[in-house]
Amino acid sequence: MAKHPVNLKVNGDEHDLLIEPRKTLLAVLRDTIGLTGTKEGCSTGDCGACTVIVDGKAVTSCMVLGVTTSGKEITTIEGLASDGELHPIQQAFIDTGGYQCGFCTPGFIMASKALVDENPNRTEEEFRFALGGNICRCTGYTKILEAVIQAAEEIRTAS
């Protein structure tokens, strides 16, 4: 299949790539660029494990074709910590025990980041519904919600 040139900006790094138009952003991130922190849980946009942030919005990267993201700012789980410092959301997931097997965690953290960036003043109930697009099978969500609320609080206080 003919390949198309794209320029992807992922976590601040530019990647000039030739990719097949049928490849999803998820496949490009994982197989072409080698960023395997973003997970494939269903390939149908239903579980949220592959959530990344594209131009400030959380998207399920299995539902987006890689060629359509040329020139856009993409942030993956690997781009969250800076200078060896974990992002407050990452730290909150550790402190509260907001992950177990960890497979859904990158997607949850990215979805949470987009929500908190957009509006850290959400109530618990609002976060509970806003995170309804991500599935976790281990935690029962109690500690994930604790993590997101703790992180939002910290980000509110810091800003």
Added chain:
Amino acid sequence: MSEYNVVGQKLPRVDAVEKVTGAAQYGADVHPAGMLYGKVVRSKQAHANILSIDTSEAEKLPGVRAIVTQEDVPSGSRIFATDKVLYLGEPIAAVAATDPDIAEEAAELIKIEYEVLPVVQDVMEAIKSDAPRLHGDATKDGPNRRDIITKIKQLSDNQEVDNNEEIRKLEAELEKYSDEIYYNISAETHNAAGDVEKGFAESDIVVEDTYVIPRVHQTYMEPHVSVASADSSGKVTVWASTQGPFAIRSGIAGRLGIPLTQINVIGTTMGGGFGGRFGVIITHVPAVLLSQKAGRPVRVQMTREEEFLDGRPAPGCVIKLKTGATKDGHILARQALAFWDSGSVSGASIGSTIRVRGVYKIPNIRIDAYGVHTNKSGTAAYRAPGAPQAIFAGESQLDEIAEKIGMDPVKFRLMNMREEGDAVPAGGSEPKVGYKETLEAVADAAGWWNRDADENQGWGVAVGDWTNGCGPGGVYVSVHEDGSARIFHGSMDITGTDTAITQIIAEILTIPYKNVTIRRGDTDSAPYSTGSGGSVVTFTMGNTAKLAAEDARNRILELASERLNTNADNLELREGAVHTITADPPKSITLGELAAFSLSTTGGPIVGKGSFARKPSTPALAAQIAKVEVDPDTGRTRVLKLVASQDVGFAINPMAVEGQIEGGVVQGYAWAMMEEMQYGENGNINPGFVDYRVPTSADLPTVESVIVEVPAPNGPYGAKGVGEPPITPTLATMANAVRDAVGIRITELPIKPEKVVEALKNNGHKA
């Protein structure tokens, strides 16, 4: 103040940073150079004869490197269907290609001609004489036939008297039970204690009902995946997402006739398992076969759809249950007849039917359970295998009796619970278990005794029990010249077990938790370890870790005695150093100094070894209370409160223990309220998250967990396995709450809104 420094603390997990940064390596993250992408070709029919398999078109597709069918399995072990398929999605062949999309295209180019056969997917249909057969015409007898046949045999064996007439009468009676000749039976099990007929006769109240529990999928978030690399010398390396690397090693060896020492299984970080991640043929064996044929590493990764078609979910079942009790609340007898849907192979957890007994004193009990073949994939364990199903029936029926005799459901349970020293059916006597403490704890925490409910609101309670398993394991611990320690072992971390092992070693060596690191080896390097399932890990590996740390401590004291020139019994290890107890002036040496001393003299590295097989476990109880509100017009049930207590023995890491409770409860909730693998005329019809709904954060409130600690005599620090118990009572908790809210008893799960509306309509509710 705890008597311990490290165990019993809510510490962050040892794998915390890698899990929140995307660095953890799961199965699909493994990518050896030259790797090909495998795809399994699956049956499009639920039951059919295979007339032909034509791979020629697929072979011509550029990028295809290998195609395997059953002809490529030299051992003859059945990996792929050849002449007949028994369920939709059954593997028929597999392909490997240079790109995943090419592999998928190639799989579609393989032409399979079928002769379609009648399909049977309901257990109660499958046992009938006119049902399609999966594996021949053999039959088994139901309970009444079994009793009569036993009597006839006894009479015939007695040659001394003429009892022909009695035999003829019994034979005539046998005829009446022709519907108890069961077909498609994969297994059977029978247990009895006391005399149920007598028990029912003496009962004031007898309740009988049929409970139907659906097949559900474990739905671990990481689909099955393995990467296999077979080299030209015959050595096979498999990166496997599995709960049991050693089981996968022996499984591959057995299936493919490869010597054990030629197989190395590297367990990758596991994206959930819940019992469903032990199977060897699902992806591991096809990956090995493809790699052997292609001469390159091959990854075989299931899609979510394939997981639903060809995973190994939890069996559904039909349980006919009858319970008798006196009007003052004593349970006298319980009888169950159960049919478990084992799919196309045997293996459903039919033995768990005995769990309808619960934790109660029931003098008379009888269980007859059958596994039934249907045109579905086989089943596997799912968190306390078989217990949620059996306990749903048992605990639902208990509430019906409590209602009939006008007794509070919590008091009724407390009154009938077994106590320490009571005889147990398996022999011996009941150990000290926090049955009553745990139920009382949840009742207190939930506010049961002062419970209030508005219209259409209600409260439900149920309890479930489970006993952790046990198995062999080995742990090495080394102490280094900087005073740190390193653990080496072979068991898969199942959401926190590595952390528990690390806490135990730090506790015994009296060093900070952060100074202990843990590494899991592959099957080539690590000591054998039992699989991470059955709530075994903290119990087994915790005991093993203790032994290893104690072995290292003994060596440390020996070396210190040499270095400090005093008897070992005049020494104590605390805060990472060995101190004299009575010397004047006191002398001490740090672990780091000792390790360096040992390396530079004759001692060598300080290594402790722990090896453990088994010790008796103690049951654990989970007790839960839900408050719900049912909308009678839409049938929707909203959970207002969900409280779960559990006797965990001792919580080595309370944060991880709470996480296990919360996760288990939500899985139980989902089984009760939403999840169900559905089957149409040709197999599964809901193989994806849109049609097979699992709960999200929007479906539930916060789960409140209450930890109860009644130590287990043989557990490390008294700990019991905690993973499985919390799913066991939730199905009944929810059904009991709905019953209390709107007066309808749902016996067929899940409690979907349409079922509630229908039941309310039958009850006279006007929408």
